[in-house]
Amino acid sequence: MGISAPASASSLNPAKFQHFQTRIQDRMQHRPRYRLLQGHPMPKLMLHAEDSEREMLLDFLPIQDRKLIIGVIPHTFCNPQVKDCGWCTFPHESYSAEKAHIVSSRVVEEIETRSRRLGLGRKEVDSIYFGGGTANLTSPDDFLALAIALDESLKINSAEVTIEGTPQNFIDHIITRDAAILDVLETLPAASKRISIGVQTLKPESIEEMGRKRFGNLETIDKLIGKAHKRDISVNGDFLINMPNQPVAAMLSDIETAIRIGFDQICLYSLVLFEGLGSTWSRMPEKLAGMPQVETAYANWLRVRQMLLEAGFVQTTQTNFERQEVNQGPNKFRYELSSFDPSGVDGIGFGPAGITMITDPKSQRGIKILNTHKSMRYAEQIEKSDTAFGFWHYYANLDDLLMGLWARNFSRGFVRRIEGYDPVERHPELIEALVEAGLLTISPKRVEVTTRGSFFTDTIIGLLTEERAQQIREGNQENQRIIARNHLNDYTDFYGDSDDWGGGGM
Numbered sequence: 001m002g003i004s005a006p007a008s009a010s011s012l013n014p015a016k017f018q019h020f021q022t023r024i025q026d027r028m029q030h031r032p033r034y035r036l037l038q039g040h041p042m043p044k045l046m047l048h049a050e051d052s053e054r055e056m057l058l059d060f061l062p063i064q065d066r067k068l069i070i071g072v073i074p075h076t077f078c079n080p081q082v083k084d085c086g087w088c089t090f091p092h093e094s095y096s097a098e099k100a101h102i103v104s105s106r107v108v109e110e111i112e113t114r115s116r117r118l119g120l121g122r123k124e125v126d127s128i129y130f131g132g133g134t135a136n137l138t139s140p141d142d143f144l145a146l147a148i149a150l151d152e153s154l155k156i157n158s159a160e161v162t163i164e165g166t167p168q169n170f171i172d173h174i175i176t177r178d179a180a181i182l183d184v185l186e187t188l189p190a191a192s193k194r195i196s197i198g199v200q201t202l203k204p205e206s207i208e209e210m211g212r213k214r215f216g217n218l219e220t221i222d223k224l225i226g227k228a229h230k231r232d233i234s235v236n237g238d239f240l241i242n243m244p245n246q247p248v249a250a251m252l253s254d255i256e257t258a259i260r261i262g263f264d265q266i267c268l269y270s271l272v273l274f275e276g277l278g279s280t281w282s283r284m285p286e287k288l289a290g291m292p293q294v295e296t297a298y299a300n301w302l303r304v305r306q307m308l309l310e311a312g313f314v315q316t317t318q319t320n321f322e323r324q325e326v327n328q329g330p331n332k333f334r335y336e337l338s339s340f341d342p343s344g345v346d347g348i349g350f351g352p353a354g355i356t357m358i359t360d361p362k363s364q365r366g367i368k369i370l371n372t373h374k375s376m377r378y379a380e381q382i383e384k385s386d387t388a389f390g391f392w393h394y395y396a397n398l399d400d401l402l403m404g405l406w407a408r409n410f411s412r413g414f415v416r417r418i419e420g421y422d423p424v425e426r427h428p429e430l431i432e433a434l435v436e437a438g439l440l441t442i443s444p445k446r447v448e449v450t451t452r453g454s455f456f457t458d459t460i461i462g463l464l465t466e467e468r469a470q471q472i473r474e475g476n477q478e479n480q481r482i483i484a485r486n487h488l489n490d491y492t493d494f495y496g497d498s499d500d501w502g503g504g505g506m
């Protein structure tokens with residue numbers, strides 16, 4: 001098979017091709033999950049970082065002259081009135097102002113120490129994202145201290161800075177009772193500023209059921225958008241669709257309102273909910289029974305997506321939609337797009353549950369490191385040893401690392417230059433089966449994710465990583481590096497025993 005041509009059916013191994021056809025059908029019977037937020041491999045396949053390895057990991061790969069993005073999780077605390085808002089699979093713990101202060105102070109230390117050890121020397125940063133349980137529960141003073149640590153350790157003048165949180169807390173902060181977080185954000189020496197708010201739904205009964213009443217209502221959000229825009233801060237809203245028994249009319253009504261009140265970006269998440277997930281609703285038969293069938297969920301997403309496109313939004317990633325004028329201007333949202341591009345971007349994660357992914361294209365190596373999740377355990381580790389690495393995975397070649405690329409359109413020639421092979425030829429039967437299922441299109445120069453593929457990206461990435469996941473599992477067993485159950489407790493407390501633990505919340 002020539003590298004510029006898609007596989008022809010005659011050149012494929014029929015048994016392998018059929019195997020992938022069956023696997024695709026199996027996977028597409030389930031609603032998509034959010035593996036992309038975590039990247040490959042999932043924590044269950046990573047090695048627990050022993051004390052003796054933490055130092056080695058700190059210096060493992062030099063940061064190259066590549067784009068750098070920074071994720072900061074000041075703590076994993078949040079304060080809904082219903083446990084996990086019923087559905088959330090993101091790391092979260094009950095809020096305490098005192099603990100949040102302790103943890104975010106340790107994050108300041110981690111930023112300073114790791115930046116020094118990595119020799120970042122005021123390296124230019126492309127984008128910074130303050131996320132986590134509810135990042136805007138951080139006190140304005142602590143948020144400022146984190147920003148100062150970043151500004152002193154790195155070069156953030158041309159960066160985009162985002163902080164996420166609940167709407168009410170941006171305009172009536174739990175500690176300062178004012179809009180001080182917005183004021184701090186406004187004064188940061190960065191090129192563009194954003195807030196990202198977890199709206200989920202505008203329907204009052206659903207907000208109440210999720211225990212999110214005190215996070216604000218439509219009026220709060222409308223007011224917040226005005227205050228942010230006055231400070232030249234753009235606003236993203238995260239919305240859930242395909243919730244149990246949610247009529248499509250309700251989804252459309254939420255998004256129609258979101259467009260009208262002036263969100264610059266809208267993120268659509270199809271709710272992840274299935275038996276065994278570990279969230280509260282996943283243990284409630286009536287919630288599970290109320291979930292739409294997969295094809296209905298896809299049809300609902302298509303209708304909401306169409307509404308956004310007709311209103312002048314452009315789809316920038318699997319979940320993000322952005323107003324065209326914002327997308328073409330200086331405030332175009334950068335962080336998420338960059339986070340899907342390990343081929344050209346390194347990422348460093350600070351704070352509990354922070355994810356670091358560093359690539360060295362010259363040596364064809366890479367590393368993924370996950371910080372400890374539990375906030376107070378993270379703080380203890382930083383105090384003791386300057387690092388809080390919980391899990392790690394070493395990429396002996398870049399194939400694993402580049403899996404994330406398949407979530408978006410990419411040039412075959414570009415990957416060929418980095419990897420030395422054509423990505424389509426590496427998995428001919430699988431790619432052909434994905435094309436046949438309508439999830440990808442392949443041209444001589446490009447791999448493109450179809451509209452259907454952008455809803456079922458989880459199937460694409462899941463299948464591409466399936467074989468490697470098995471190899472990693474077997475390799476770890478051979479090396480007797482099976483992750484001890486107690487090491488995983490940190491994670492399974494949050495997520496049950498599901499593979500789908502990269503889910504979203506806020």
Ligand code: SF4
Pocket residue numbers: 077078079080083084085088089090091092132133134198504505506
């Ligand atoms: S959705 Fe947000 S507020 Fe709710 S449990 Fe998750 S992190 Fe906490």
